């Protein structure tokens with residue numbers, strides 16, 4: 001059974017998820033797309049709780065991409081309202097469970113009210129020592145890389161800093177956070193859709209047809225069990241990896 005802990009289960013330190021399929025889930029039920037987003041929030045709750053319980057250290061959820069502004073106005077508005085009400089409703093329980101919230105993305109496009117709410121919840125949960133929950137909102141991988149490039153260009157001009165992978169990793173939105181070990185995309189599409197482009201270089205990719213509102217603890221455990229079977233080589237040979245393991 002999927003919930004049985006296999007002897008060799010490896011819990012990823014950092015999981016990044018493209019939560020996709022809310023709209024299709026609602027459509028299949030002849031309901032408006034926003035109904036799917038509301039149900040999607042319940043999945044977020046379950047996944048956050050499960051990750052926290054399993055000892056995952058970082059969970060990054062793609063909530064709104066820099067391209068999602070192209071959606072119909074009422075859907076965008078509905079998503080912003082949902083975002084606001086979720087922050088209000090969940091803040092206390094996040095803090096209580098030691099979950100530390102952090103937003104990644106260009107928040108300047110959001111209303112002042114939403115921006116200050118985000119700040120408030122980030123401050124309220126800052127002392128948490130459990131899961132670090134990163135919500136990518138108005139985030140785009142290309143935006144992230146461009147912003148880092150601009151920052152580094154400025155520092156190069158002023159201080160002549162060395163531009164290398166380390167400097168780059170310290171200039172992107174997820175600075176200080178290790179790259180994701182496991183990437184999950186629900187909803188059947190096999191693409192990255194401008195999520196963490198720099199950070200996913202060596203991440204294990206997992207795609208499932210399950211729509212986000214139907215994704216649950218069991219599905220998450222299936223993804224983690226699949227991840228546990230992968231051999232991460234980072235450019236080395238399989239034999240080298242076996243030897244490294246023995247020597248460790």
Ligand code: IPE
Pocket residue numbers: 019020021022023024025063064065068079187
């Ligand atoms: C993902 O579900 C949620 C957001 C992008 C905000 P979608 O809304 O993309 O659902 P589908 O892909 O249309 O089914």
Ligand code: IPE
Pocket residue numbers: 018019020021062063064065068189191193
């Ligand atoms: C990716 O889903 C963005 C989020 C889940 C927030 P989309 O539904 O926007 O992706 P595309 O348009 O199908 O690539």
Ligand code: MG
Pocket residue numbers: 020021022187
């Ligand atoms: Mg979609």
